[in-house]
Amino acid sequence: MITLIDLLMIVVGTIFVAGFGIVAGLCIFGIDRKFAAHMQARIGPPIRQPFIDVMKLLCKDSVIPENAVPSIFNWAPVVALASSIVILLYLPLGSIMPVLGGLSGGYGDLILVMYLLTVPALAMVAGGFASGSPYATVGSQREMVTMMAYEFPLAVVIIAIAWRLSMAGMAEPFSLATIAGLTTGVPIWGVVGPVGILGCIILMVVLAWVTPAEVSRVPCDTPEAETELCGGLLVEYSGRNLAMFYLAQAVKTVAMASLAVAIFLPWNISWYVAMPAPAAVVVDFIFYLVKVVVVVFFSVSLIRVSMARFRINHLVTIYWGYLAGLGIIGLLLIMLDAFIKGGIVI
Amino acid sequence: MSEGAGKKATYNLPIGPIHPALKEPILFTFKMDGEVIQEVDFAPGKAHRGVEWMGMRRNPVQIVHLTDRICGICGVSHSLAFARTVEQIAEIEVPERAHYVRTIIQEFERIQSHILWAGVAAHELGFDTLFYLAWRVREESLDVIEYLTGNRVNYGIIQIGGVRRDFTSDQFPRIEASLKYYEDLLGKLLNLFLDDKSIGLRCRQCGVLSRDDALRLCTVGPTARASGLNMDVRQDSPYAAYGDLDVRAVLPDQYLSGTNGDVYDRIVVRLLEVPQSIGIIRQCLDQMPPGEVLWETKYAKILATCKKAVGEAVGRVEAPRGECLHYVRMDGNSNPHTWKVKASTYSNQMAWLKILQGEQIADIPIIIASIDPCMSCTDRVAIVREDGTDVLTKEDLTRLSVEKTRRLMQ
Numbered sequence: 161m162i163t164l165i166d167l168l169m170i171v172v173g174t175i176f177v178a179g180f181g182i183v184a185g186l187c188i189f190g191i192d193r194k195f196a197a198h199m200q201a202r203i204g205p206p207i208r209q210p211f212i213d214v215m216k217l218l219c220k221d222s223v224i225p226e227n228a229v230p231s232i233f234n235w236a237p238v239v240a241l242a243s244s245i246v247i248l249l250y251l252p253l254g255s256i257m258p259v260l261g262g263l264s265g266g267y268g269d270l271i272l273v274m275y276l277l278t279v280p281a282l283a284m285v286a287g288g289f290a291s292g293s294p295y296a297t298v299g300s301q302r303e304m305v306t307m308m309a310y311e312f313p314l315a316v317v318i319i320a321i322a323w324r325l326s327m328a329g330m331a332e333p334f335s336l337a338t339i340a341g342l343t344t345g346v347p348i349w350g351v352v353g354p355v356g357i358l359g360c361i362i363l364m365v366v367l368a369w370v371t372p373a374e375v376s377r378v379p380c381d382t383p384e385a386e387t388e389l390c391g392g393l394l395v396e397y398s399g400r401n402l403a404m405f406y407l408a409q410a411v412k413t414v415a416m417a418s419l420a421v422a423i424f425l426p427w428n429i430s431w432y433v434a435m436p437a438p439a440a441v442v443v444d445f446i447f448y449l450v451k452v453v454v455v456v457f458f459s460v461s462l463i464r465v466s467m468a469r470f471r472i473n474h475l476v477t478i479y480w481g482y483l484a485g486l487g488i489i490g491l492l493l494i495m496l497d498a499f500i501k502g503g504i505v506i
Numbered sequence: 507m508s509e510g511a512g513k514k515a516t517y518n519l520p521i522g523p524i525h526p527a528l529k530e531p532i533l534f535t536f537k538m539d540g541e542v543i544q545e546v547d548f549a550p551g552k553a554h555r556g557v558e559w560m561g562m563r564r565n566p567v568q569i570v571h572l573t574d575r576i577c578g579i580c581g582v583s584h585s586l587a588f589a590r591t592v593e594q595i596a597e598i599e600v601p602e603r604a605h606y607v608r609t610i611i612q613e614f615e616r617i618q619s620h621i622l623w624a625g626v627a628a629h630e631l632g633f634d635t636l637f638y639l640a641w642r643v644r645e646e647s648l649d650v651i652e653y654l655t656g657n658r659v660n661y662g663i664i665q666i667g668g669v670r671r672d673f674t675s676d677q678f679p680r681i682e683a684s685l686k687y688y689e690d691l692l693g694k695l696l697n698l699f700l701d702d703k704s705i706g707l708r709c710r711q712c713g714v715l716s717r718d719d720a721l722r723l724c725t726v727g728p729t730a731r732a733s734g735l736n737m738d739v740r741q742d743s744p745y746a747a748y749g750d751l752d753v754r755a756v757l758p759d760q761y762l763s764g765t766n767g768d769v770y771d772r773i774v775v776r777l778l779e780v781p782q783s784i785g786i787i788r789q790c791l792d793q794m795p796p797g798e799v800l801w802e803t804k805y806a807k808i809l810a811t812c813k814k815a816v817g818e819a820v821g822r823v824e825a826p827r828g829e830c831l832h833y834v835r836m837d838g839n840s841n842p843h844t845w846k847v848k849a850s851t852y853s854n855q856m857a858w859l860k861i862l863q864g865e866q867i868a869d870i871p872i873i874i875a876s877i878d879p880c881m882s883c884t885d886r887v888a889i890v891r892e893d894g895t896d897v898l899t900k901e902d903l904t905r906l907s908v909e910k911t912r913r914l915m916q
Binding site: 199200201294295297298302378379382386389465466467468469471472473 | 518519520526527540628633635636639642702704705707708866867868871
């Protein structure tokens with residue numbers, strides 16, 4: 161039963177998380193651009209540049225092409241942004257329980273997050289097809305192929321971790337609160353033995369490589385490919401609609417990084433240092449932000465400055481072949497670990 | 507749309523006249539089957555500026571400065587080719603030192619052009635880091651060019667009968683420093699471009715132009731050399747000081763095990779021409795003879811000689827992109843009767859139809875860029891009235907050129 165208080169908490173929490181997601185996403189874009197610029201021996205734009213961009217886009221007209229389907233064309237950005245924010249509601253932010261995914265009366269788990277991660281991409285595909293431009297159509301087709309390519313390695317990672325936790329006898333292994341150790345105080349690294357740690361490292365690498373595809377950045381920005389498709393599925397978008405897609409991508413980047421943090425880097429400072437509860441929340445939250453920036457640096461900024469764009473068929477080969485293979489090796493190592501340790505640890 | 511049962515529907519993909527993949531305006535129309543190109547057509551003429559028309563209303567000394575502005579990258583090649591035609595017609599003998607000055611500046615132009623191209627190629631592949639790094643190191647060559655000529659882009663150093671500025675021996679240390687800079691950098695540059703996995707993945711076996719096709723389509727410059735044709739104007743019919751120097755055409759099999767004629771080979775050829783240029787400049791600095799750099803210091807006399815000249819000549823120069831040819835016919839009036847500019851892209855562009863066939867959308871930008879197109883060098887005509895599409899076959903073109911020659915002979 162949901163009480164009125166619970167409902168109110170959820171509404172207030174959602175508003176806060178939405179605000180946080182957008183601000184943090186834009187900040188991370190700014191930081192990413194600054195990092196990339198320094199690595200490319202440039203000065204780069206100021207960190208607040210994404211805010212300026214969004215503000216500018218919001219002031220501009222939204223042009224709807226003549227042969228577009230206006231309803232889908234206009235709704236796609238809204239759906240993309242909304243679904244990106246919903247993902248964040250299921251993810252723990254530092255030691256703060258997920259707004260919707262908390263253990264007491266949880267409404268969803270990691271499997272739901274996986275599905276939700278595809279929604280912004282699907283919204284972009286729908287918007288691309290609805291724009292009625294050959295560039296956007298090609299971009300949409302590529303986005304669908306990209307999605308199919310990275311879903312499998314991502315699923316392998318998530319299943320492997322959750323399965324190992326359930327073998328360790330944890331209740332609700334798919335709940336993100338459990339995975340992040342919020343309820344048990346034990347992250348995945350504390351559960352597995354040496355073989356499992358090797359497996360987890362492999363899975364972490366796989367997840368780090370899924371991230372650029374998930375947020376469509378170089379080398380996996382084939383659906384947008386500036387020099388080939390001049391923006392691909394976003395080519396016809398302008399003004400407010402484009403701003404919403406931009407925000408959706410920013411929030412999705414935060415969500416993807418938070419997911420990686422929750423699965424593989426869940427430690428909180430308050431686990432090790434005794435401090436009053438309100439201070440712990442603040443300290444853990446700041447520590448969580450630092451972890452998000454680190455994840456974005458390694459799996460987005462660093463990869464995108466050191467690679468050329470993949471061709472779409474290369475992308476599929478790499479994700480289905482190499483990364484999925486790597487993920488399965490990680491999964492096997494974790495299975496082996498479970499048999500060696502006999503499962504139960506706690 | 508559909509072509510019968512069982513066949514997938516094709517669609518048209520226009521690229522251009524303005525598109526991020528293109529550095530200059532040109533219109534490509536692709537007939538696509540999914541991601542694969544089935545048919546290609548292109549329409550140049552979007553950057554026509556009427557340079558020849560302007561030239562035929564000016565005297566040769568004025569045209570030299572106009573030729574500098576035909577291209578923003580290989581300006582000195584055009585000036586040199588034009589100066590060589592007029593010098594032949596007016597029988598002006600260029601002092602030997604001027605030949606060396608011309609050679610040095612042309613090789614510096616080649617260095618900056620090839621590094622610029624390498625940056626563009628990296629950008630087309632979505633590898634922006636390499637693009638920024640390449641353009642950063644390109645600055646050095648522009649700085650030296652500015653130090654030597656006073657200008658960074660339109661050098662304005664060529665004059666009919668020689669060059670307008672001498673390179674004195676106190677300038678040599680600066681030139682040598684820049685050569686050293688590029689020599690030290692070269693290993694890194696080759697490593698970044700040729701050993702990078704993602705560049706290899708994208709460029710090998712992509713946009714292949716076979717040796718026969720390269721020959722049949724009359725390609726020139728690095729595009730031809732990457733397909734294994736041993737041709738280079740500097741080696742085959744030396745001009746300026748190249749006759750005194752050791753110049754051999756750079757071919758991909760000097761670096762790789764074989765010649766594929768793909769985009770990767772074109773990168774190899776262009777990058778390896780940088781050390782070749784360094785070597786040529788070194789030789790020039792060593793062998794530079796003393797003396798004047800201009801046939802006649804009084805410009806009025808140069809102009810008077812040019813105005814009186816009667817005859818026709820062809821000037822060929824190896825521009826960074828390939829052979830650049832100028833034809834001039836003078837009839838004793840102050841202005842040339844005919845002036846024809848044939849830039850290297852004019853010869854290379856037909857290769858597009860061949861190398862784009864059957865490739866993927868993703869490879870369109872890099873394949874188009876791989877011949878290093880320069881549309882403002884090439885465009886000599888713009889079609890204003892686009893009613894109906896006139897396709898001229900080889901026979902038509904031969905007939906038209908014979909007619910034009912007849913007109914010129916009268």
